Amino acid sequence: MTVVSLSLQATMLRLAAFAALLLFFRVSLELSWAQAIPALFIFYLGSGGWDFFLIFIKTIRRDVTTGLVLLRVKWQVWRHVREKNTIAKIFQKTASKYPEKTALIFQGTGESWTFRQLDEYSNRVANFFHGQGFRSGDVVALFMESRNQYVGLWLGLAKIGVETALVNSHLRMEALLHCITISSSKAVIFGVEMMEAMQEVQPSLxxxxxxxxxxxxxxxxxLPGAKHLDPLLQLxxxxxxxxPDKGFLDKLFYIYTSGTTGLPKAAIVVNCRYFRMSSLVFYGFRMRPDDVMYDCLPLYHAAGNIVGVGQCLLQGMTIVIRKKFSASHFWEDCVKYNCTIVQYIGEICRYLLNQPYQEVERQHRVRMALGNGLRASIWREFMARFGIAQVAEFYGATECNCSLGNFDNNVGSCGFNSRILPGVYPIGLVRVDEDTMELIRGPDGVCIRCKPGEPGxxxxxxxxxxxLQHFDGYLNQSATNKKIARDVFTKGDAAYxxxxxxxxxxYGYMYFRDRTGDTFRWKGENVSTTEVEGTLSRILNLTDVVVYGVEIPGIEGKAGMAAxxxxxxxxxxEGFASELKKALPLYARPVFLRFLHEVSKTSTYKFQKMELRKQGFDPTLVKDRLYFLDSRQGRYLLLDQAAFGRIQSGEQKL
Structure with missing residues (x-):
């Protein structure tokens, strides 16, 4: 394309922008020509010139559409607050609307529950535990793998105001005991598959x-004293x-997240948080009650439980639950259950692309893939190979107040904020120190906002x-305070x-860059470096152990490495690997080991992770002994140049 044609194209866009804005002034604001033309000129001078008009033209439809979604959810939230509704009450209305419609299907057994059956099961749970003396505000820990009963149990407890602590089913020993203890649980409901894990911690309960x-x-x-719940519920x-005397702003349940303080933190999920997260996804991505969603994500996480199951409880959607993701059976399940939406994390998409071609992968009715962590490098390939019309990528931690959504299928983006009216949704990117990740402030003491293209x-x-903008925090007040900064946008404010x-x-589109602090993500789970460091130190009887995440080409997240x-x-x-297997879930075990004479510290006795992270696991850069965890053999092998090459090429399975 010539310079002349490019110039002509730019001119046409500018004229179109002028025309659109002039029409807006005349029709929407009902200004006269004498008022509209000067207003257009003033608007142009004060808005950043031609760049703003181009941004306006490209994003106005996106911003207006999303703004209407926000207004709709905000109105519904205020109504539910005023009426003192809860998720349990809203579900009862859903069940009354769709009594004989399928609510949940468990892939493992093929068991199917209608909304009436889910309602009745959860009622049995509520009445049983109320009869056992459990009251509103009590806490019960739920420790089992995903299945229909999982949903019915926490929902039933919610019907009498009992809050459920959703414990990660991979946790063992100290971490499991910690989660039960910090929530002040008065009871633990666990799956039969968790019997051994419970036997390990029962003496300490x-x-x-x-x-x-x-x-x-x-x-x-x-376990001595443990009761079989299923026959009791039948009676x-x-x-x-x-x-119960609970409202929309009261606690619903707890979801555990890995924290910089070491062991998991219990994030508070109130009824309103559950509703707004689920509803923004539903309306923003234009889902429908007649959709069928395939949910192979763990139900102790927000993605599987709130974003997934929430569509069933609040909107009447059918959810297909699978205990664990299977790349080889993924599309087979989608065809069998006529799924129209699938959930993913970035890892899942890559695993599916790595599978050999199957005819069934193009025989499904899936129109949307919903999740987070899909890399831009495989985004288009994923859509093209499997015939997916829409990738519904979103961003948002369990407890955060600044969720994002990529509502218009923009490749690589996890969401956006308006450049036209950025203050409508009060979030932003602020500068941080690259090494310490501390907030950088200006002369006025307020954080410095990032410009487009500048990471923050x-x-x-x-x-x-x-x-919609509240931060509910954690059970631990100290952990809550660490996630709050003061004087961020203006003096005297607070931000998450x-x-x-x-x-x-x-254009306001956001792209994920890195996870700061002392956690990293591996195999779809957040890993606390402090927790892993403490475990390794106890096993090895060593004081100095440093854990950090390192990147591997072509693999989402970061693999754990221990110095x-x-x-x-x-x-x-061999003994070390054996002890690790007992103490940590697979995703938290270090993939790489680096043995050195001494770990460098700062003057304040903090380990210097930055240099270790930069050197990674490359044997040409690291002269210390290096090992990697062979997942097939379950033991650590020497990481030499040949092994490094296999890992880099993807030949070596980790």
Whole structure:
């Protein structure tokens, strides 16, 4: 294309922008010509010139559409607050509207529940636990793999105001005990598949904690005092229980997130948070009640439970639950259950692309892939190969107040904020120090906003009077305070710190860059470096252990790497791997080990991770002993140049 044609094209766009804005002034604002033309000129001078008009033309439809979604959800939130509704009450209306429609299908057994059956099961749960003396404000821990009963259990407890602590089913030993303890759980409901894990922690549990197990089969050994819940529920009444004195801003349940303080933190999820997160996704991505969603994500996470199951409870959508993701059976399941929406994390999309071609992968009815973490490098390939019309990428931690949504299928983006009226949704990117990740402030003491193209930490202003902008925090007040910064946008304000670095382009689209702080993401899970460091230090009886995430070409997230001070070369790798298997879930075990004489520290006795992270696991850069975890053999092998090459090429499975 010639310079002349490019210039002509730019001129035409400018004229179109002028015409659109002039029409807006005349029709919408009803200004006369004598008023509209001067207003157009003043608007042009004060708005950044031609660039603004181009931004206006490209984004006005997107911004207006999303603005209407925000207004709709905000209006519904205020109505539910005023009426003191809860998720349980809203579900009862959904169940009344679709009594015989399929609500949940569990792929593992093919078991299908209608909305009436889910309602009755949850009523039995509510009436049973109320009869056992559980009251509004009590907490019960739920520790089981995904299935229909999982949803019915926490929903039933919510019907009497009991808050459920959704414990990660991969946790063991200290981390499991910690999650039960910090939530002050009065009971634990666990799946029969978790019997062994519960046996390990039972001696350390308070004797007053009630234990209930659920599931088919006859376990070889049952915990002393534990009761089989399923037959007890069969005897429980199925009528609606008396509603608790709870409202929309009260607690619903807890979801555990990895924290910089070490062991998991219990994030508070109030009814309003559940509703707004689920509803913004539903309306923003233009879902429908007659959609069928395939949910293979864990139900102890917000993505699987709120974004996924929430569409069933609030909108009447059918959800297909699979206990665990399977790349080889993914499309087979979608065809079998006529799914129209699938959930993913970035890893899932890559695993699907790595599968050999199957005819079934083009025989489905899936129109939308919903999730987060899909890399731009495989975005188009994923859509083209599997015939997916829309990738519904979003961003938002369980507890954050600054969620984003890529509502118009913009490749690589996790969402956007308006450049025309950025203050409508009070979020932003602010500058941070590259090494320490501390906020950089200007002479006035307020944080410095990033310009388009400049990476910065995403923050969201906390507005206590606005349920959409509130930060509910964690059970631990200290952990809550660490996620709040003061004097961010203006003096005296407060904002939630996501700990994530994003970059925004000139149109307001956001792109994920990095996760800051002491956590990283691997195999779809957040890993706490502090927790892993503490575990390794105990196993090895060493003081200095540093854990950090390193990138591997072509793989989403970061693999865990541990730098261990071992001057005597005394580590027994086989014994170490065996102990790790007992103490940590697979995703939290270090993929790489680096043994060195001493770990460098700062003057304040903090480990210097930046240089270790930069050197990574390249044996040409690192002269210390290096090992990698062979997932097939379950042991650590020497990481030499040949092994490094296999890892870089993707030949070596990690």
């Amino acid at each position: 308070e004797k007053s904690i009630h234990l209930f197990w659920s599931g088919e089969g006859s376990p070889e050994s049952v 429980s009444p199925r009528h609606q229980p008396a509603p 930490q995403l923050v969201g202003r906390i507005v206590k009077s606005n349920p 710190l996501t700990g994530d670095v994003l970059v925004m382009d000139k 261990i001070a071992d001057p005597e070369n005394s580590c027994d790798l």
